[in-house]
Amino acid sequence: MNPIRIGILGYGNLGRGVELACAANPDTQLVGVFTRRDPATVHPYGENVAVWSADELAAHTGDIDVLVLAGGSATDLPEQTPAAAALYNVVDSFDTHANIPEHFAAVDAAAREAGHVAVISVGWDPGMFSVSRVYAGAIMPNGADYTFWGRGVSQGHSDAIRRIPGVVDARQYTVPVPAALEAVRSGANPDLTTRQKHTRECFVVAADGADTAAIEEAIVTMPNYFADYDTTVTFVSQEELDRDHAGIPHGGSVIRTGTTGAAGENTHVIEYSLKLDSNPEFTGSVLVACARACARMAAAGETGCRTIFDIAPALLSPLTPEVLRATML
Template sequence: MIRVAINGYGNLGRGVEQAITKNDDMELVVVFTRRDPGSITTQGAPVAHIDDMPAWAEKVDVCLNCGGSATDLAEQGPAAAAHFTTVDSYDTHAEIPAYYASVDAAAKAAGHLAVISTGWDPGLFSMLRVLGEAVLPEGTTTTFWGPGVSQGHSDALRRIDGVLDARQYTLPIQETVDAVKAGDDVELTTRSMHRRDCYVVAADGADLARIEKEIVEMPNYFSDYDTSVTFITAEELAAKHSGIPHGGTVIRRGETSPGVAERIGFELELGSNPEFTGSVLVAMGRAAVRMAARGQTGARTVFDVTLADLSAISPEELRASYL
């Protein structure tokens, strides 16, 4: 059995916990938290404070880091890699090279392996972008996200002073999606491809104008998009925005000879973003354990992970039934 730790018990942590129950070769042995461990109720696993990680170093095969990218993982990733083989879903695309370097240094110093930026984007979508370009070297790749709730962007909203809770919806511009699928010549910019809708519960007396300004001007998250901000009550948020659906599409278009068009598409439609992302982290956790067992150390990405390492099925069965 692969012994798994969850680091952070929010939506993603609970999604990972649910995913582990679907994998017969894995067991959850501990949940780490910054909060009072006594305040956390899991499906049965013990809860420990993050300061107690060293005591679990020999009892955990892989630690799945489930903090947010806005502030948590920059510290959580390198810190956990000092004690365990790790997997995370760091998703601030522009900062991935710097994050990779910091985790790589920590993991190498400790002799551990750390697979970063897994999930579905970055993650599965990243793999499909590389695959599409490798197969169709002459062409264009387009990624659309949504419609759905972005966990990372919603988390970034909640970090703003005066915000009690929030949901952020990423919405593709349908006219642009249709044009890309049809192969039309269309200008693709950040603003022409997606918009962002934010629903915010503010504290009593909070400066709503300041909060809205911070949101629409936030770099890497909202500043490059047409972003709407709607202030609502906690009751409205619970009634109308309690779910966490998401999805998206990767499209690679190219030609194999003049006038011969080809298209590769990969699409996700998710009822629960955190449960699906958690499922990806669990599969990546299996791969990380196998890679570490072969002596690999330092940081890795999804580009370094094989399908055989991801799968619980033996190589022999994969060849016999899936190839």
């Protein structure tokens, strides 16, 4: 069987993570990378990977089975994914939770009109955590959901800071509040506000002469990203950022606590957790698994937008249904 031909739009940390995931999956092949930079300056790991200008997106539809979009959710994906879905089967990791319904509608319209399949908002949250929330809620209806992220670097939030005028570079850490996490794990079912569950730490490199007070204000008041959290902003040099914040770790837990029994006398805690050395490499791995599912759905004649909720586990796996039944059940 021929491998699934993958293309990547965007070749930053996430794009490189997607390339590494393609190399780890024998049934996928990265054939090309689209970039907004000068293609001559972009050097993929693979020797036979083409590098094309993003302006050439429409010129390679015959070369690619699934295009993985590796841009940011703040400004890239809301425009890129619907446009790309008109040309390709696509997968993205759009992670602005509040705007997913709007993003889904735009991508679905473009994909249906073109006869393509689009899978949006896959990664670990939204993505793997989302599946855990749905499974746990279906199993234990009398309960409550809690999601804790970090401590780790959020690529999307860091990207959002870097888009602020005057910012050269930035890293943003999401940090669970320990007391809140322990209260949930105890089965106490606490009623927690967004602000009580997490804090956000931002390390920012400002351009020479930039108005740091204005940058800080833009960060702490940014809707959907920082406005609902206690946020600290620390300005550092590029050297400090490179030395102390070079890695991109992340992780977290999604927990459902609830009860069963005639009087709710039995308490249960369901927890799914991740500890990631590399957020982009793990997210890239999820994107490639979903690209496999996307290609399979397209081959079956499906069209339109999908989320992780619409994808059967067997479609994500490289294993055959027979092997899955024999080894995974």
